[in-house]
Amino acid sequence: MITIKDMADMLGISTTTVSNVIHGKTSEVSQKTVDRVEKLLKEYDYVPNNSARSLSQKCSKIIGVSIKGRKGQYDNIMADPFFSVLLGAIEAEIRRRGYFMMIYTSDDIQELIRNVLTWNVDGLILLGILHDDFVKIRSRYKNPIVLIDSYAPRDIMNYVNVGLEDEKGAYEMTLHLLERGHRRIAFLADNMEGVDYTRYIGHQRALAKYGIKADSKDLLIIQRGVTEMEASMEELYYMSRNYTAFMCCSDYWAVLLMSYFSDRGIRIPEDLSFTGFDDVLISRIIRPALTTVHQDPIRRGELAVDTLIKMIQGEEIPDWDVKLPVELVIRDSVKRIGSYGGCGEDRDAGVK
Amino acid sequence: MITIKDMADMLGISTTTVSNVIHGKTSEVSQKTVDRVEKLLKEYDYVPNNSARSLSQKCSKIIGVSIKGRKGQYDNIMADPFFSVLLGAIEAEIRRRGYFMMIYTSDDIQELIRNVLTWNVDGLILLGILHDDFVKIRSRYKNPIVLIDSYAPRDIMNYVNVGLEDEKGAYEMTLHLLERGHRRIAFLADNMEGVDYTRYIGHQRALAKYGIKADSKDLLIIQRGVTEMEASMEELYYMSRNYTAFMCCSDYWAVLLMSYFSDRGIRIPEDLSFTGFDDVLISRIIRPALTTVHQDPIRRGELAVDTLIKMIQGEEIPDWDVKLPVELVIRDSVKRIGSYGGCGEDRDAGVK
DNA sequence: TTGTATGCGTTATCAG
DNA sequence: CTGATAACGCATACAA
Numbered sequence: 175m176i177t178i179k180d181m182a183d184m185l186g187i188s189t190t191t192v193s194n195v196i197h198g199k200t201s202e203v204s205q206k207t208v209d210r211v212e213k214l215l216k217e218y219d220y221v222p223n224n225s226a227r228s229l230s231q232k233c234s235k236i237i238g239v240s241i242k243g244r245k246g247q248y249d250n251i252m253a254d255p256f257f258s259v260l261l262g263a264i265e266a267e268i269r270r271r272g273y274f275m276m277i278y279t280s281d282d283i284q285e286l287i288r289n290v291l292t293w294n295v296d297g298l299i300l301l302g303i304l305h306d307d308f309v310k311i312r313s314r315y316k317n318p319i320v321l322i323d324s325y326a327p328r329d330i331m332n333y334v335n336v337g338l339e340d341e342k343g344a345y346e347m348t349l350h351l352l353e354r355g356h357r358r359i360a361f362l363a364d365n366m367e368g369v370d371y372t373r374y375i376g377h378q379r380a381l382a383k384y385g386i387k388a389d390s391k392d393l394l395i396i397q398r399g400v401t402e403m404e405a406s407m408e409e410l411y412y413m414s415r416n417y418t419a420f421m422c423c424s425d426y427w428a429v430l431l432m433s434y435f436s437d438r439g440i441r442i443p444e445d446l447s448f449t450g451f452d453d454v455l456i457s458r459i460i461r462p463a464l465t466t467v468h469q470d471p472i473r474r475g476e477l478a479v480d481t482l483i484k485m486i487q488g489e490e491i492p493d494w495d496v497k498l499p500v501e502l503v504i505r506d507s508v509k510r511i512g513s514y515g516g517c518g519e520d521r522d523a524g525v526k
Numbered sequence: 527m528i529t530i531k532d533m534a535d536m537l538g539i540s541t542t543t544v545s546n547v548i549h550g551k552t553s554e555v556s557q558k559t560v561d562r563v564e565k566l567l568k569e570y571d572y573v574p575n576n577s578a579r580s581l582s583q584k585c586s587k588i589i590g591v592s593i594k595g596r597k598g599q600y601d602n603i604m605a606d607p608f609f610s611v612l613l614g615a616i617e618a619e620i621r622r623r624g625y626f627m628m629i630y631t632s633d634d635i636q637e638l639i640r641n642v643l644t645w646n647v648d649g650l651i652l653l654g655i656l657h658d659d660f661v662k663i664r665s666r667y668k669n670p671i672v673l674i675d676s677y678a679p680r681d682i683m684n685y686v687n688v689g690l691e692d693e694k695g696a697y698e699m700t701l702h703l704l705e706r707g708h709r710r711i712a713f714l715a716d717n718m719e720g721v722d723y724t725r726y727i728g729h730q731r732a733l734a735k736y737g738i739k740a741d742s743k744d745l746l747i748i749q750r751g752v753t754e755m756e757a758s759m760e761e762l763y764y765m766s767r768n769y770t771a772f773m774c775c776s777d778y779w780a781v782l783l784m785s786y787f788s789d790r791g792i793r794i795p796e797d798l799s800f801t802g803f804d805d806v807l808i809s810r811i812i813r814p815a816l817t818t819v820h821q822d823p824i825r826r827g828e829l830a831v832d833t834l835i836k837m838i839q840g841e842e843i844p845d846w847d848v849k850l851p852v853e854l855v856i857r858d859s860v861k862r863i864g865s866y867g868g869c870g871e872d873r874d875a876g877v878k
Numbered sequence: 879t880t881g882t883a884t885g886c887g888t889t890a891t892c893a894g
Numbered sequence: 895c896t897g898a899t900a901a902c903g904c905a906t907a908c909a910a
Contacts, residue, residue: 177904202879207879221643255605275630433813461812545889549889578888578889
């Protein structure tokens, strides 16, 4: 590992000059010197020491990415294809922009804060963080932050949220169910904060349009955690006879439940319709293919990184709460029900 | 951000003493001083600057993780659930051990090398790297390296490979197909190096046991790249009539193909049987559930990190080529064929 | 056009 | 028990 000083010594010039050549500040250096330095640069394949650079400047070129792992939700959070694809897009864009990515998925916010501070990370991308945690982070970390899938009230602290038309997506999906004659719709979420809450609002709005009052007992929360999940699914299975459709907050859950239910004799969509959210690969692959709300995780990741880097470079961001578009994707998991919207007419045949 | 020097000044003592207290070298410091320092530590929530530490020591506490993205294979490599779950496990273990994870997925090896050198990464975990690339990296990077899914010849350079019983897995799977009466089996891979090659060896060995000579035209390579893939699948579709079973090198491809084929009228497993490799979540979820070879990505990630950290700490690793166990998981995607093993008897009904 | 000197925060050496 | 000082590699303000 050759250093600037080594090269300066070899050429009998100062480190300043070498440094200037490296950074292209070649206007003040004679062409001859430039050539000699560049020759050495190539020859020894000089690689700068970023710890040193980071120490002497204020910036580290590191972007921290953190997913708040909901405790024990899956084996690990990356099992959710939406997160992993999004993360892949973020990584690619960070790299393309010449930054480095440090990743941290724990749910220990204090530890996250220490990590971020200890490396003097230039900017932070936070996925699915809740308001309280965000406040904690903001109080100690002063650099730019971009949120994804967050509904933190803006308050005083500045951030940018790269969000989604969650409300609209849920609204349109619910409308679709209603149009197909469904009246007894369960809304499935795995929490009631942030994104899922907003989707529920959209759901309610669509119901209201049809003069249906949302009933809180139709709001079903799936227990997270590998062990609780099984019990939770069983419970949902028994409740399912009260509904004609399960509207899920993510493809991940939709697909898991569809599999569980169909193993127990429920025919989809004949006995029970399903919808998802995200449009991950698997929803196109399973049969029946899942009717869902499409979003573009690649674009989202890129936008998040672009925005963050703009903030790092001191640009003003006009829109601190962008909402990326969603699109209803109708596939085969929603049954058309007779004009009366009568529910469960041929249900019990399939159950048990 | 308070520094050691700040605290030393506040207490009127030297930085050395503060540093000693921080590192628990308390044997040479009076209890009174220890208490005073620790009080400040808490009060200001001191966080060390890791760039500085990394500069003055030889170690950075960073572990680099790199997946060689095969050019344009997917939208991004993380779309493959096996990789993403493995990565999640690696991240969790790195964190648990007090290290930091820097990730890099490009296929530009030179760039990877620069990244690793510029941060003076303590150790490297490389996923799915090929021999030539490994040699390049080794020539410039001298710290410990752990390989996952690699079959680089050991040569002189030292590394540890955390592998899998690939040969055995493929052997057993092929045997399973043979026992169920299949004789015309296509072997599907997306490359013929490393892991997939080893699996092919196992496949051949099983065929040999049944006195069947492997025919290279039964070795089907799926074109990577989003655009080529479509054409490739179509081609495979037309070739499929020659076979009773498609044995795939990953669940990912198996599942993709099953979906594509069944949309075109091929019934699985009645018309064509499928097997996979990895046992990712999706194989349990699709119908028919996929017969596949199970491996444990969580354990694998943990072992990789554990081994690497041992190497970093200078311990000798007894086994530089561990092969984690696999297990055949029989589900519903393989048909039982009459004792003659006649192929395609009821095939053309479903095709076209 | 080039060089000198300094500081970034930490650890380590060595002397008191 | 404690402290001064150097060193890590780089960038920059300031001289020459």
